[in-house]
Amino acid sequence: MSxxxxxxxxxxxxxxxxxxxxxLILIVAGGAVYLAGxxxxxxxxxxxxxxxxxxxxxxxxxxxxxxxxxxxxxPLIGVLLGFDAINGEFARGTVSRVLAQPIxxxxxxxxxxxxxxxxxxxxxxGIILIVVGLGIFxxxxxxxxxxxxxxxxxxxxxxxxxxxxxxLGILFSIVFRHAASSALASIAFWLVFTLLLFxxxxxxxxxxxxxxASSTAAAWAKNEQIRETVLRFSPVALFEEATSALLLPSYxxxxxxxxxxxxxxxxxxxxxxxxMLIVWPQLVGLIGLTAVCFAISYVIFMRRExxxx
Amino acid sequence: MAVVExxxxxxxxxxxxxxxxxxxxxxxxxxxxxxxPNGSGKTTTILLxxxxxxxxxxxxxxxxxxxxxxxxxxxxxxxxxxxxxGFYDDLTARENLRFVARLxxxxxxxxxxxxxxxxxxxxxxxxxxxxxxxxxRGMRQRLGIAEVLLKEPRLAILxxxxxxxxxxxxxxxxxLIVRMxxxxxxxxxxxxxxxxxxxxxCDRVGILHRGRLVAEGxxxxxxxxxxLERAIxxxxxxxxxxxxxxxxxxxxxIDVEARGDWIRVRGNPPDGALARAxxxxxxxxxxxxxxxxxLEDVYLRYFQE
Numbered sequence: 001m002s003x004x005x006x007x008x009x010x011x012x013x014x015x016x017x018x019x020x021x022x023x024l025i026l027i028v029a030g031g032a033v034y035l036a037g038x039x040x041x042x043x044x045x046x047x048x049x050x051x052x053x054x055x056x057x058x059x060x061x062x063x064x065x066x067x068x069x070x071x072x073x074x075p076l077i078g079v080l081l082g083f084d085a086i087n088g089e090f091a092r093g094t095v096s097r098v099l100a101q102p103i104x105x106x107x108x109x110x111x112x113x114x115x116x117x118x119x120x121x122x123x124x125x126g127i128i129l130i131v132v133g134l135g136i137f138x139x140x141x142x143x144x145x146x147x148x149x150x151x152x153x154x155x156x157x158x159x160x161x162x163x164x165x166x167x168l169g170i171l172f173s174i175v176f177r178h179a180a181s182s183a184l185a186s187i188a189f190w191l192v193f194t195l196l197l198f199x200x201x202x203x204x205x206x207x208x209x210x211x212x213a214s215s216t217a218a219a220w221a222k223n224e225q226i227r228e229t230v231l232r233f234s235p236v237a238l239f240e241e242a243t244s245a246l247l248l249p250s251y252x253x254x255x256x257x258x259x260x261x262x263x264x265x266x267x268x269x270x271x272x273x274x275x276m277l278i279v280w281p282q283l284v285g286l287i288g289l290t291a292v293c294f295a296i297s298y299v300i301f302m303r304r305e306x307x308x309x
Numbered sequence: 310m311a312v313v314e315x316x317x318x319x320x321x322x323x324x325x326x327x328x329x330x331x332x333x334x335x336x337x338x339x340x341x342x343x344x345x346p347n348g349s350g351k352t353t354t355i356l357l358x359x360x361x362x363x364x365x366x367x368x369x370x371x372x373x374x375x376x377x378x379x380x381x382x383x384x385x386x387x388x389x390x391x392x393x394x395g396f397y398d399d400l401t402a403r404e405n406l407r408f409v410a411r412l413x414x415x416x417x418x419x420x421x422x423x424x425x426x427x428x429x430x431x432x433x434x435x436x437x438x439x440x441x442x443x444x445x446r447g448m449r450q451r452l453g454i455a456e457v458l459l460k461e462p463r464l465a466i467l468x469x470x471x472x473x474x475x476x477x478x479x480x481x482x483x484x485l486i487v488r489m490x491x492x493x494x495x496x497x498x499x500x501x502x503x504x505x506x507x508x509x510x511c512d513r514v515g516i517l518h519r520g521r522l523v524a525e526g527x528x529x530x531x532x533x534x535x536x537l538e539r540a541i542x543x544x545x546x547x548x549x550x551x552x553x554x555x556x557x558x559x560x561x562x563i564d565v566e567a568r569g570d571w572i573r574v575r576g577n578p579p580d581g582a583l584a585r586a587x588x589x590x591x592x593x594x595x596x597x598x599x600x601x602x603x604l605e606d607v608y609l610r611y612f613q614e
Binding site: 003004007011014092093094096097098099100101102103104305306 | 322356359361362380381382384385387389391393394395396397398399408409411412413414453456
């Protein structure tokens with residue numbers, strides 16, 4: 001499997017689309033962080049003890065924050081590395097040649113998945129390090145230990161999140177014979193999860209538990225609860241919740257808890273262990289979704305008839 | 310021990326039977342040609358031998374093992390050139406082969422000389438460091454053979470090795486196949502629908518039709534078992550008008566076809582009878598040659614029905 005892993009990794013880093021995308025992310029992410037950083041200068045009060053984390057979460061001017069950016073465009077990078085993983089091999093006529101070598105069939109997709117994950121991890125860690133490095137350069141003091149720890153966990157969550165999209169891409173690359181179909185299907189899913197599901201969640205919540213200005217707190221709570229339940233089918237929402245809790249240490253809870261406590265609880269930061277407790281379900285959900293996607297790909301691929309034509 | 314041994318092999322897909330009760334036996338150091346029209350089950354048979362697909366019923370032993378159950382052990386000793394072989398276009402020929410060597414757990418240090426040797430054998434040594442993207446179809450095919458050589462397998466399975474290749478390229482590939490057996494002692498199984506090529510290299514031929522082996526044997530055996538008549542070609546000038554009739558009247562002649570100077574006689578006339586008939590009809594005999602039955606004749610016989 002290591003032979004496949006290293007070849008795929010080399011392919012990723014050598015491919016033009018990867019380089020183009022990487023450059024694009026770097027520019028946009030750099031811009032977002034730069035604007036966030038210049039925002040600090042104007043609002044000295046905005047910088048708390050976790051100024052490095054704020055580089056990732058605060059937005060200024062026209063650009064969204066780094067976090068928003070990652071949750072929205074991250075999926076495209078993940079899908080990009082996976083959408084032609086298997087059907088591309090079929091199109092090139094390399095499938096039967098590779099599978100005639102003494103390797104297990106599953107080690108092929110395992111190797112491809114791990115190589116994609118490694119490539120995503122390298123990109124993500126690279127971007128985070130660049131941001132932190134720019135931060136040291138601009139602010140003149142290093143990040144604290146707990147900030148680094150939070151960033152490390154953020155990195156892990158981000159990699160899992162991108163890994164979900166990678167496994168979705170690989171799944172479509174197995175289901176669809178043509179790379180174009182699987183790319184389109186991936187983008188359709190991306191749109192559903194990043195946009196449509198957020199709209200649908202509001203719609204469903206308002207249909208099931210309509211609220212108005214005169215509604216009781218209980219009615220609002222029910223409405224919010226339904227909205228959340230629908231949203232949690234989306235990895236995008238899971239990721240946003242999880243990373244908000246990680247990068248905003250004063251974050252008390254997600255969804256309803258956050259709304260209710262926002263103005264009542266002093267904004268003392270939580271310890272990292274407490275933040276982890278908050279994001280744990282989201283993290284497990286993300287890993288679960290990734291595993292489900294990968295398991296389906298696995299089953300389909302193991303049963304697929306291998307014919308070169 | 311036979312290298313390949315299949316008994317009652319059957320592979321049914323949901324809506325079709327691709328291989329239907331195939332019995333196949335291939336001996337060590339033999340070049341065996343699997344012949345049949347498109348869709349006769351050649352590729353499916355090969356996939357079964359490689360353990361890439363599971364047989365519906367029947368037994369199959371390759372190098373004494375069950376390819377479906379012991380896939381890795383079998384695949385380690387088989388070299389496979391698929392139909393329409395594909396490579397990683399952005400990698401060079403050498404890199405493609407290195408990847409295959411790694412998949413076979415051959416360390417780079419050991420594989421480097423093997424790769425050079427394999428590429429040299431197929432005449433790609435000069436272009437080994439060019440990306441495969443720039444290769445012609447014939448070169449790709451030869452690269453596929455280099456890949457087979459690299460593994461030093463006991464059995465080489467080549468699916469349509471010459472289809473879509475120009476005659477010169479096909480000749481090169483056929484020569485390589487013969488050398489695989491002669492120089493490296495491999496057993497070769499090749500499938501094709503191109504008869505004259507199979508005829509040139511194969512020791513034994515099996516004719517596959519609708520998933521069944523309808524005939525098997527050396528070319529001579531196949532011709533004889535079919536009572537294929539010999540064909541004789543005569544070139545003569547100035548033959549009397551009734552000369553053709555005189556030839557047709559010879560005992561054992563089945564059919565005579567005249568076209569210009571050439572007369573093609575099918576049948577089994579007694580020795581010398583044809584020449585005598587030509588001369589007696591005042592013909593000027595220029596050439597007389599026996600045309601052995603080609604595989605094409607054998608083949609048509611099976612598929613015309």
